[in-house]
Amino acid sequence: AQTVTQSQPEMSVQEAETVTLSCTYDTSESDYYLFWYKQPPSRQMILVIRQEAYKQQNATENRFSVNFQKAAKSFSLKISDSQLGDAAMYFCAYRSPNNNDMRFGAGTRLTVKP
């Protein structure tokens, strides 16, 4: 079964600086999708960025980018120029083409210090 591991329960970053959140996953599949979702306190979860496994190019969305290392089964999220509004729980997720369900990591709580 596919598992997703986020080894950093909490992270902290100074406003305007850069932070990287780690995610590793375990799978025997070759085709899948990876996602980073953000869940602000008491607000709904929103998609930050996604990566298709067959694409070697790392996905980028404005200040958010990923470092996708397929062989290492690693999918880290880099947030540049951190803003106070980036404070949230960040979940890494894996979606399999076989059963189509989404497997989530335990989450990383990001604090942004002014």
Add this chain to the structure above:
Amino acid sequence: KAGVTQTPRYLIKTRGQQVTLSCSPISGHRSVSWYQQTPGQGLQFLFEYFSETQRNKGNFPGRFSGRQFSNSRSEMNVSTLELGDSALYLCASSLFPGIQETQYFGPGTRLLVL
């Protein structure tokens, strides 16, 4: 476009009771997935519906069931509630099922079982 809506937002029940939660997807979205979020187990996939058919089910007991209506609205039902069913239940919708589809999450229904 209105986002995913879930009703009710908060619910208190006692052990042994049953509960029904409702989810209205984004207009035009035909796929609805349900997730359970708890501090201990994190985010776990419950089931996915498309065209009124359950396409996929997570590893939950039969007390958890759901359905989808012709207008794509979905309900999930939990019978014989247990204390461990206390959780935030999230609904997510997408245009179609499929790993390439972006899921949009609702605000969730927070269920407390006493």
